[in-house]
Amino acid sequence: MTGSVSGRDRVPPAAALDFTDRVVVVTGGARGIGRGITEAFLAAGAEVVVCGRTEPTGDERSGSAGGAIGGHRAVFVTADVRDPDQAASVIETATDRFGRLDVLVNNAGGSPEADAATASPRFSASIVALNLLAPLYCAQPANAVMQAQEGGGSIVNIASVSGLRPSPGTAAYGAAKAGLINLTQSLAVEWAPKVRVNCVSAGMVATEAADSHYGGAEGMAAVAATVPLGRFATPGDIAGCCLFLASPSLSAYVSGTNVVAHGGGEWPAFLRRSPPG
16 A cells, blocks of 8 residues: 555544534525525524525524524525526525535526426426536536635536436426536536536435425325335435535535435335246
């Protein structure tokens, strides 16, 4: 074995997930998966800026955009990140307030179901803009900040297993997420070595939107039974992947990677059809 052990290799595990004095932007960070990511970074000591098209109210404010965790409170910015100028304003708010930007998590995304045969051009363009172009619009100004500061930074894109397999009912969404995975790999090459770019392809995650989509607890239980680990992911499961990828010590040599967090995938359909024995 050759080479020397660097100081980075000797970082204690607890310190590796300490984001004190680090600045993090989470798009769509007040609800669903984004809220879980926001809360994880707040708990790790980070200063967090979140954005969304509408300001959170009521319970949505607790623990994320309006609540404090560990003495830290997220800053909310009203913005539609499909608009390049508004996306840039989110990054500008973070740097104006805190003087730097260490992590960008491009989480904003999603799609209602739509039949590909009849989906309007306007609908499809909006879905692609939110799930593919918006992450690029946020990443460009974030990269400019990170390239100019000591230590660079980390960008984490939240993709989906819909970008890795057929996505019937949400075809434009699946195509956009497939594009986001490729975009991640391209930016990781272009923006190295100062900026690391990775993504997390999430499987089915238990959120209010999922509960509605799958018809409540009974429907979710039936769908969860198709997952080898026997359950949906929680927002915290996806947040844990983000913390790892954002850590400048634990994932120092990880860039251009797609972490697939899907509980083992889905039971192959042919196994259900195979005769016993």
